[in-house]
Amino acid sequence: MKLEQLLLLSSCAFLFSPAALAVPADARATPQRTREIETAERVRQHYATIQAAVAVDRLALDAEQARSLLAIAAEAQKVRADHEQELAAVIERQWTAFSTFLKEGEADRGFSPQVEQETAQANEAEKNLRLRFFEQLNVLAARAHEVLSAQQDFLIEQTPRPESWLREELAAEPRPTGETKKFVKRLGQLSDRDIDESLPELIGDLRDLGLTGGRRVLSPEEREVVRSYLGDLRRLPRAEAAERLAELKSGLGSRKGECDARSELHEIARQKHGGTDALGLLLAEPAFAGVLARRAGERPPKCSGQAVDPVVAALVQDVRRDINLVNLMNGMHFDQEQIAALLEVAPDGARGRQDEMECAEALADLEGALAAVAQDLCAGREPARAALRHCVDAAQDARMKETARKGAGRHARKKARGQELTPAQEAAALLTDSQRQVLIDYKACLIPPQNLKDPVRAGQANTHEPQARALKELRKIPVRVFLQQAPEIANALLERIEQHHGRFPGDEREEALRKTLELALRARCMDDATFAIEQEELATALAELNREEALIEELQDERGGDEVVLCDKTRDFLLDPAMRPLLEARFEQLENFRPEPTTDLDATEGAPSCKDGKCAIDG
Amino acid sequence: MSRRARQLPDPGRRGLLGLGLSSAALALLGPAGRALAALEGRAAGPIEVDPRFWKKLPGEKTQCFICPLDCVLEAGQTCFCRTRTNHEGELFCHAYSNPCTLSVDAVEKLPLNHFLPGEQTLSIAFGGCNLRCLYCQNWAQSQSKPDDLKTYDYPPERALEAVVKKDIRAIAYTYTEPVVFFEYVRDVSALARQRGVKNVCATAAFIEVEPVKELCRTIDAFCVALKGFSDKFYDKVCGSQLKPILRAIEAIRAAGPWLEIVNLVLPSYNDSQAEIKKLCHWIRLELGVKTPLHFARFTPEYRMRDLPPTPVKTLEQCREIARDEGLEHVYILNVSPHDANQTYCPRCGKVLIKRLGFDVLENQLKNGACPYCSSALPGVWA
Numbered sequence A: 001m002k003l004e005q006l007l008l009l010s011s012c013a014f015l016f017s018p019a020a021l022a023v024p025a026d027a028r029a030t031p032q033r034t035r036e037i038e039t040a041e042r043v044r045q046h047y048a049t050i051q052a053a054v055a056v057d058r059l060a061l062d063a064e065q066a067r068s069l070l071a072i073a074a075e076a077q078k079v080r081a082d083h084e085q086e087l088a089a090v091i092e093r094q095w096t097a098f099s100t101f102l103k104e105g106e107a108d109r110g111f112s113p114q115v116e117q118e119t120a121q122a123n124e125a126e127k128n129l130r131l132r133f134f135e136q137l138n139v140l141a142a143r144a145h146e147v148l149s150a151q152q153d154f155l156i157e158q159t160p161r162p163e164s165w166l167r168e169e170l171a172a173e174p175r176p177t178g179e180t181k182k183f184v185k186r187l188g189q190l191s192d193r194d195i196d197e198s199l200p201e202l203i204g205d206l207r208d209l210g211l212t213g214g215r216r217v218l219s220p221e222e223r224e225v226v227r228s229y230l231g232d233l234r235r236l237p238r239a240e241a242a243e244r245l246a247e248l249k250s251g252l253g254s255r256k257g258e259c260d261a262r263s264e265l266h267e268i269a270r271q272k273h274g275g276t277d278a279l280g281l282l283l284a285e286p287a288f289a290g291v292l293a294r295r296a297g298e299r300p301p302k303c304s305g306q307a308v309d310p311v312v313a314a315l316v317q318d319v320r321r322d323i324n325l326v327n328l329m330n331g332m333h334f335d336q337e338q339i340a341a342l343l344e345v346a347p348d349g350a351r352g353r354q355d356e357m358e359c360a361e362a363l364a365d366l367e368g369a370l371a372a373v374a375q376d377l378c379a380g381r382e383p384a385r386a387a388l389r390h391c392v393d394a395a396q397d398a399r400m401k402e403t404a405r406k407g408a409g410r411h412a413r414k415k416a417r418g419q420e421l422t423p424a425q426e427a428a429a430l431l432t433d434s435q436r437q438v439l440i441d442y443k444a445c446l447i448p449p450q451n452l453k454d455p456v457r458a459g460q461a462n463t464h465e466p467q468a469r470a471l472k473e474l475r476k477i478p479v480r481v482f483l484q485q486a487p488e489i490a491n492a493l494l495e496r497i498e499q500h501h502g503r504f505p506g507d508e509r510e511e512a513l514r515k516t517l518e519l520a521l522r523a524r525c526m527d528d529a530t531f532a533i534e535q536e537e538l539a540t541a542l543a544e545l546n547r548e549e550a551l552i553e554e555l556q557d558e559r560g561g562d563e564v565v566l567c568d569k570t571r572d573f574l575l576d577p578a579m580r581p582l583l584e585a586r587f588e589q590l591e592n593f594r595p596e597p598t599t600d601l602d603a604t605e606g607a608p609s610c611k612d613g614k615c616a617i618d619g
Numbered sequence B: 001m002s003r004r005a006r007q008l009p010d011p012g013r014r015g016l017l018g019l020g021l022s023s024a025a026l027a028l029l030g031p032a033g034r035a036l037a038a039l040e041g042r043a044a045g046p047i048e049v050d051p052r053f054w055k056k057l058p059g060e061k062t063q064c065f066i067c068p069l070d071c072v073l074e075a076g077q078t079c080f081c082r083t084r085t086n087h088e089g090e091l092f093c094h095a096y097s098n099p100c101t102l103s104v105d106a107v108e109k110l111p112l113n114h115f116l117p118g119e120q121t122l123s124i125a126f127g128g129c130n131l132r133c134l135y136c137q138n139w140a141q142s143q144s145k146p147d148d149l150k151t152y153d154y155p156p157e158r159a160l161e162a163v164v165k166k167d168i169r170a171i172a173y174t175y176t177e178p179v180v181f182f183e184y185v186r187d188v189s190a191l192a193r194q195r196g197v198k199n200v201c202a203t204a205a206f207i208e209v210e211p212v213k214e215l216c217r218t219i220d221a222f223c224v225a226l227k228g229f230s231d232k233f234y235d236k237v238c239g240s241q242l243k244p245i246l247r248a249i250e251a252i253r254a255a256g257p258w259l260e261i262v263n264l265v266l267p268s269y270n271d272s273q274a275e276i277k278k279l280c281h282w283i284r285l286e287l288g289v290k291t292p293l294h295f296a297r298f299t300p301e302y303r304m305r306d307l308p309p310t311p312v313k314t315l316e317q318c319r320e321i322a323r324d325e326g327l328e329h330v331y332i333l334n335v336s337p338h339d340a341n342q343t344y345c346p347r348c349g350k351v352l353i354k355r356l357g358f359d360v361l362e363n364q365l366k367n368g369a370c371p372y373c374s375s376a377l378p379g380v381w382a
C-alpha cells in the first residue's frame, strides 16, 4: 500500500497502532502467517470502509442528522474501545488456557479438572463480554434509528454487504472469470448424455461459481432448468458461453427457502451469542465515524488504538480450531491404519504450503485492490470500473484459493477404484459406519462431554440434560403459585428455550406454548419415582421444541441429506490442512505406545476391607 | 410370620395409601395393617434378611451368609455393606423399597450385548456395596447407607406397574451392588417372572453360592464384573477377594442364566498381559469361549482421579489376548465408535449387530442366527 493511501485511510478508519497491543510472549506466528493475518485484517478494514462509505452515500444525511449520527458513532467508538481493552485481556487468558487444554487433548489422557475449568471460564468470559458489548451497542443503535427517517432506515437495512455491492456495481458489464472459462471449456467436451449423467457434479461446480446460492442439491424443477440451460450453453461458441454464464449473476434456481432458514439461523445465533443490526454494525466500525466526519468536514473522533492484536486473536482462533479437531480425532478413535490412509488422502505438507502461498498472494492482491476503491469512496470519488473489477476478481480468486486450500481441492479429482472420487469421498470411505454416523451428527465443541449415558465423545453431547433440569425446577414451584400462573410459567420456560434455540414464528408459537404447558403439567403431576423414570421422555419432548435443530435439519436436507453432509464435514474437518500435523502426531503416539509400568500394589495404601470378621462399620 | 410382616417399625417413613398412616401405625394395626400394606404392595422400611441366609448367635449377635464376608454383628451394628443392621438380635436389611436410582436405560449399558439387543431396562439401585473399589464409578451411592441418600418410595409392585405401563421388557438391578439389596431383587424378580418380564443383574458376584443360586431362579441374565485376576488386586483395589467370586460365577454358569463378563481395565493396575491372559484362560475353561467378554475403559473417578483413562490401545491389546485365547465375542466398552462395539459372526466374520454408543444401529440376526452362514449365535434374542 502506498503511503498516501495509508494516510487517507487513516483518516477514515483507525489502523492499529502496535504500541497499544498486549502480546503474550509465547503467542508467535511464523512470519508468513503473521503477514497473512495482518493482510486479512486490512482486507476486513477496507471492506468496512467501503461499507461505511456506501452506507453514508445512500443515506444522504442532512447536516443535523450527520451531526447527531456522528456524535452517536463517537460514543459507539468509546464503547468499542473499552470492549476491546477488556477483550484483549480475555484473549490473552484464552491463549494460555486453550494452549494448555490443547496439549492435554493431544496427549489423549483426559483433561485435568483445573485446566478444563480455566478453559471453560476463559471461553465464557469472552461470551459475556460480547453479550454486554452488543447490549450497549444496541442501545446506541436504537438512538441512531431515531435520527433516521423510515426511508433511511430501510436503505440501511437494504445496503448490501461490500462484496455484493462491488459485484452489483459491475453487474452491467459482467465478465467471465478464469474459473467460468474453465467450466465452459469442460462443458464443451461433454455430450447431452454426459450432462445428464454428471448433473450432480456439474451443479456442484456451479455452486462453486456462486450460481446456486450455496446449494449443491436443487429441486427436480430446478435441476431440469439447469440441465437444459447447460445443454444450450455447450452448443454456443466458448467465449459467448462464458459471457452468458457470467451474466447469470442472479443465480440458478430460487434460493428463497435456504435463505429463510439461513437468516433464521443467523437470527438465532445473534440471540445466543449477541449481535446487532446493520446500523449497529456500522456504528461499531471506526470507519463509519471516520467517513461521517470526513463528509462533515470534521476530524474523526479521537479514539484509542486497537487493543486486540489481530495476530494473537487469530492464533487463539487457530488453537480453538485445533482443539475442535483434536476432540474430533479423539472421539473418532481412529486406529493407525485409518490414520495412515487418511494421511494419504489429506493434502500433503508441500501442497499445503503451496496452497498457503497462493492464498497469501491472492489476499495481498485483494488488499491492494480494495485499498484503492476504499480510498476513492472515502474521498467521495466514484471508483474506476477497472478498480471495481479488480476487487471482484481478486475476491473471487481469493475465495477459490481459500476453498481449495481448506477443501484439499474439490477440483483435484483422483482416480480411485475405477471411479472418480473427490478426496472428501475418498476420506469418508475410510470411515466405519459408526464413525460416519458420528461425523454426520458432529457439532464442534471446546470441551468434550463426559456423559456416562452415552460413551460417544465426539462433539457436543447428545443429551437432554438442560431440559431435564428445567423440568426439575418446574416441579419445585409451589402448588399455589403454579395454579395461579401456569400459563405465565410455561411461557417463561418457552422463552428460555427460544433464547437458546430460536423464536417460533407467530402461528407456530401458540402450538409450542400449548405443548410446553402440557409437558409442564405432566411433569408436575408425577411423584418423584415416576418422574425419575419419565424424565428422559419428557425432556426429549421438550427438546423437540428446538427451532434451531429443525432449521439445521431443513438446511441439511436441502444440501442433499446425510451423504452430502458427511462429505462436507469430512472435507471441512478431516481434510482441514490443520488436521494433518495432528494426525501425524497421533500416528507417532500410537506407534510408540507403551503401557504404563505396573503399579506396585504392595506399596499402595489399598482399599478398606473386612478382615478377621471385623466387618461392622459402626456401633 | 410372613417375610413382609417382619418389618422394622420406622416412624420416619411417609404414610401409606394417602391415609397418613406410618409403617409404625400399620404395625400397630396388626394383621389389618399388614393386609393394608400388602394391598398396596408396600413394604416400606427395613425388612428381615432372608431367613435362609442369616442366623442368630449367642448374646444378641447375628451372622449373615449372603456374601462371603459372613459378617458377625453385635446389636446395633451395621454390616460392611452398609445395608444390614442387627436390631436387637434380628438382622434387617435397610435396602428395600427405597432405591436411590431409578432410570430407563439401554440393556447395552449394563453391559449385555447378547440379551434382547436394543431393548430398554428399568434400572434400579440402592445405596451400599460390599466392595470398596477405589475407582468406583457410582461411589456416591455405593459408599453410602441406603437411607443417607435421597430415595424413592418404590415397593416391588410399583416396579412392575412401571415396566408394564412403559412396555419395558426387563428390570435391571445395577449401578451399585444387587447383592446388598438381595431381598428386593428376590421379591421383584419373582413378581416380574410371573408377569413375563425379564430380570437382568449387574454384579461383582461377591456372593455366597447358595444365595446366588437362589437369584438364578428368577434372574434371566447376569453381567458379572470380574475386576481383575489376582487376589492382591481384589484385596488392594477392591477391598475384596477373588476366589469366592470365581465360585459364584461358576455357580451362575451351572445354573443356566445368560452370562456376560465385564473387566474394567485400570491402567498399570490390572492390565498386565499376564493377568489378562489368565483371566481369559479361566473364562475359556470354566465358562466357555461363547461367553461374551467386555473390556471397559476406566474414566478417572473416586479415589483414582489422578489415573488417566485407559488408553484405547491397551483395550485393543486386551481384546487381542482374549481372541488369541479363543474367546469368540470380545467387546470394548465405553469407547465408541469402535469396531469392537459390534457383534460379529464367529464363523463367517460378518457384522451382525452394529452399535454406536449404547444404541443399536442395525441388527441382522434372523431367529438368533447369522443370516449369511446360518450359524446360531449364543444369547437371548427374543
Ligand SMILES: [Zn+2]
Pocket (backbone or CB within 6 Å): B345, B346, B347, B348, B349, B350, B370, B371, B372, B373, B374, B375
Ligand atoms: Zn455367519
